Amino acid sequence: MNKLKIAVQKSGRLHDDSMKILKEIGISVDNGKDQLKASARNFPLEIFYLRNGDIPQYLRDGVVDAAIIGENVLVEKGDDISIIERLGFSKCKVSIAVPKSSNAKSLKDLDGKRIATSYPNTVNQFLDKDGIKANLHIINGSVEIAPNIGLADGICDIVSSGSTLFKNGLKEIEVLLKSEAVLATSPRISTENQTLIDKIQFRFQSVIKGRESKYVLLNAPNEKLNDIINLLPGMKSPTVLPLATEGWSSVHSVINKNDFWNVIDELKANGAEGILVCPIENMVL
Ligand SMILES: Nc1ncnc2c1ncn2[C@@H]1O[C@H](COP(=O)(O)OP(=O)(O)OP(=O)(O)O)[C@@H](O)[C@H]1O
Ligand SMILES: O=P(O)(O)OC[C@H]1O[C@H](OP(=O)(O)OP(=O)(O)O)[C@H](O)[C@@H]1O
Numbered sequence: 200m201n202k203l204k205i206a207v208q209k210s211g212r213l214h215d216d217s218m219k220i221l222k223e224i225g226i227s228v229d230n231g232k233d234q235l236k237a238s239a240r241n242f243p244l245e246i247f248y249l250r251n252g253d254i255p256q257y258l259r260d261g262v263v264d265a266a267i268i269g270e271n272v273l274v275e276k277g278d279d280i281s282i283i284e285r286l287g288f289s290k291c292k293v294s295i296a297v298p299k300s301s302n303a304k305s306l307k308d309l310d311g312k313r314i315a316t317s318y319p320n321t322v323n324q325f326l327d328k329d330g331i332k333a334n335l336h337i338i339n340g341s342v343e344i345a346p347n348i349g350l351a352d353g354i355c356d357i358v359s360s361g362s363t364l365f366k367n368g369l370k371e372i373e374v375l376l377k378s379e380a381v382l383a384t385s386p387r388i389s390t391e392n393q394t395l396i397d398k399i400q401f402r403f404q405s406v407i408k409g410r411e412s413k414y415v416l417l418n419a420p421n422e423k424l425n426d427i428i429n430l431l432p433g434m435k436s437p438t439v440l441p442l443a444t445e446g447w448s449s450v451h452s453v454i455n456k457n458d459f460w461n462v463i464d465e466l467k468a469n470g471a472e473g474i475l476v477c478p479i480e481n482m483v484l
């Protein structure tokens with residue numbers, strides 16, 4: 200039987216969240232940690248466990264049909280690869296940083312200087328855009344140490360919490376790009392497998408929408424129902440059911456999880472009581 204081949208990072212920062220989201224879209228695999236390939240039990244799909252940095256080439260060659268990969272890796276070496284879904288995890292930045300004592304305020308100030316990085320193509324794209332030149336020192340890891348050992352005047356690397364920069368006496372001066380895990384597809388995907396990826400993409404969308412939303416239940420005095428409903432628009436409109444207690448209703452709605460904290464005080468001020476906020480597994484619109 201024809202199977203969709205999807206790559207995930209073998210080990211590293213993307214692995215666990217990639218496996219988690221595959222599980223949430225209903226793909227179940229035997230623990231494949233020590234295997235390089237695993238078959239799903241309940242979908243025509245094979246998972247290939249690969250290095251994140253190698254995945255763009257596998258996609259380009261059509262060895263895999265799709266992949267969960269860091270967007271920054273596609274900027275670096277996969278600008279011909281299509282992103283079909285942003286997955287909302289492994290969020291980070293690719294930034295320029297310099298020693299705290301440096302006067303440089305942006306990449307432009309590193310004209311003619313030395314920059315250490317694992318992302319030379321990305322840095323070059325931005326250098327070319329600004330019409331400046333720098334000497335790139337390409338290293339595979341521990342980039343933040345380079346200025347301290349006299350190897351570079353600045354660095355370009357991944358920044359998330361900023362603690363690695365801080366520990367190495369560096370400061371961020373420019374964010375080149377923001378990145379998150381994405382679902383990307385091969386330019387050589389077959390029509391048959393495109394149909395399978397469409398099915399999978401729909402499932403990813405349902406899970407991501409669900410993760411962004413909360414199901415809210417509350418009790419409201421009837422005279423305040425309209426005000427409360429206006430605060431909770433819901434997917435179509437909120438569900439309103441009478442409570443056994445005269446003059447009260449139960450209101451059910453779906454709300455963006457970030458919006459909830461913005462309306463909670465107003466809900467309470469309008470007399471809402473017994474507010475429950477529940478996670479949503481999937482949301483099919
Ligand atoms: N500190 C971080 N916080 C959030 N996301 C990060 C962080 N560091 C890296 N990432 C994201 O996770 C991806 C994988 O990072 P990781 O360090 O595990 O592997 P890698 O060294 O880039 O890849 P490989 O699998 O080729 O060894 C990166 O491409 C980036 O998108
Ligand atoms: O801003 P922070 O939260 O400190 O994260 C940034 C650090 O995380 C990544 O390294 P990682 O830990 O993945 O190690 P690696 O260089 O071996 O991949 C990245 O290369 C930075 O060094």
Ligand SMILES: [Mg+2]
Nearest residue numbers: 211212340357
């Ligand atoms: Mg890393």
